[in-house]
Amino acid sequence: MLAVPEMVEKLRDRIRSEKKSRRGPGEAVLSTGWPPLDELLPGGGLRRGTLVEWLAAGPGSGAAVLAWKAAQQAAQEGGAIVVLDRRREVYPPALAAWGVDLERVIFVQPQNARDEGWAWDQALRCPGVAAVWGWLDQADGQLFRRWQLSVETSGGVGLLVRSGDARTQPTWADVRWWVEPQGAATGRRMRVELLRCRGAGGSGSVELVLDEWTGQLCDPNPKMGLAAKIGTGTDRPDRSQSHCRSPLEEEQRYVTHPRPLAAQLARATARPRATGTGPLRHRAV
């Protein structure tokens, strides 16, 4: 006769192993593109064939940016990205600025909620699609369940960016993130909380600070005044030289010198590329 704690431990083990076997062994994990978020997830990343929800605490929170990076990661092995954009508000140049080839992005603009649900289902079901990314206002449970089954068959990833109201609603997504913007002295700061993760109970939160100019990760707690970069550095290595300059400094510089962008761009071409990050950088001199 086993002691109760031992028995509990044994049962836990069994539950864990059952869950693992259901997932299928050897299944590759998919990075979200943000190492601190990967660390929160069991297995160190997202799994293919799942839905991931990104709940934004308010407008302009940054949840969609985080999700987009994950979509980009998912498409690295090939496959297209489908962007579902019912409100026709997605701004393609901003997507392209992350280094995504727009030739591989399909923009779908359904006209009503019924078509939207259908389009999500179709896109998630297609094996040629690596990731489906889009805003979602409402989804009823049945539809949601169907999407989850669809994405399981295709092995893609569904990245749903939703408003904070969805927090209280039930979900079929494997992972649910809560993204809350934070005021910060440097860079773009947000707190990301893992609300739910299937198979791990899941909780924990992390603060991300993105560099204003490069979009790379910065150290949230700079030790020596100057922020050091711990960024992913997977793309744009020439830009990843740390540029966590005090925003106050930047602000003053730009407030005092409004200049036509065209002129800046014209000059920017003449400058050596390695010294600056964005088209505005040369104002520093």
Place this chain on the structure above:
Amino acid sequence: MQRLVREQPELARCAIVLYEQNARYGQRVKTCSAAAWEQSVRPGMPLAEAQTLLAEPEKAVCPLFACHDAGRDREALLELAEWCEQFSPIVGLDQADEPDSLLLDVSGLAHLFGGEEALAQTVVAACRQQGLTARVAIADTAGAAWGFARWSESSRHAPCAARQRGRTHRESSVPPSPESVTAADGTRSVPATFVERVTAADGTRSVPATMVVLPPGDATVLDRLPVEALRLPQRPTEQLQRLGIRQIGQLSRLPRASLAARFGELLIERLDKLAGAVAEPIVAHHAREPLSVRWCFEHPTTHPEAIEHVLGELLSQLSRRLIEQGHGVLRLTCQLVCPNRQPLKIDISLFRPTVAPQHLLALAKLQLALVSLPDAVEEIRVRALATGPREQRQGELFGEAPREHPAQLALLVERLSNRLGREHVVRAELQAEPQAERAYRYRPLAGEAATSSSPAQPPTPLPGPLLRPLRLFDPPQPIDVVGIALDGPPAMFHYQRRRHRVARCFGPERIETGWWRGESSRRDYYRVETEAGSRWWLFRRLQDQRWFVQGTFE
């Protein structure tokens, strides 16, 4: 322009200005209608100038500004060529980059119409019925007919020569019978060339239809033609005029060798073609036989199974015919004809040329499920609107990249396009535009031939990923802003009845478009972080100092 007026007859009295995008000079007026001409709009002037001229309120014209669309002009001309086959079996377009005339070979045909004069009259009258003004010339060679249609004596009586140039796309038809001319055995029975040129559409006020029939074998009339009639590019024509050579007669008196050295071989070639020394065959355009199949029911039916079965049958018939041609269908339309009703139309567009009838039927069923039959169906017609060469695919030995499934992806695009509409399943192309709303353009994925080249790299360097919002409001939405300085950054703003206090802001980033491109926009953009940490993209319009929200950094 005639195309526009034919599509929308109410435009006939409007001042129409067609402009083209010129990489170097911006938007320039290409052509204008008679009404616009009266307001002293001229081809070649900047669009903004024309807009100013036509914007004056006391002149009661309703101007229309449209972009010149060479592709659709060509399509319209081809359609006209098909229509002109009633006059001659050989109808071709002139061999220019932007053809604007039709050439008809009428050798040996004139007696059918009662002589060449009568033939020309028939053409002019028939064109008038179609709402087109034709300028027709019949001459020995295609070159001469082209020249006379455009530059004949009678056309010079029209208000002024430059004015006719300005007329939009003139469609002329020149049907020379070069064979009969160059045969030169003296038995040439028919003086055989015939030019038709169609000018401005409202026949009442514009250049009148003209008709010139040249007597056969009379080369002296050619000498009176201006040098523009040689179909030369702009540069040599201008050179000739600067040298005082205005008529072809003057040109023919000069030594040929030095002409070729100075103005290029093309001039000599055109002179020879004009005189008939070199044959100029007309490349005939023949309409491709439209691919269509139909099925009439003996009794009108409402049975969905029956309709689907027949549709499937028709689609396989169509596919068989396409397979013979080595083509696949890109767009097709199915019409279900019901007695006394508008036929029910189902349009199917595809991502790549397809001949699989099951797949086409599945796409058609998707749409059939969404509509209800108005009545019993008595006839079904299926017609291929666009086809493209089918690509032959070989299975790859080592398989493709792990997550590439082009075939599956094509199926997805087709399914989405057919339910949501072609224009709602798109890809984005970046444009070299500083103004945020115009920095991209959507293009439908399905139903387009794959030949369209895409600019792989954006022409301007992209800004950093966090400098542009993921979500863009187009048009931008007006907001109330409280600022400390009048032209300084915002301190607080209201949006959707909520107040946002600004904690940090970056900017201004000034984005303006040039005044020469028409409606100008001058804006100072700020990236704003509120106290709650959310990010917004606001701008102040510099013309009136009003604030707008352009997007959010989601």
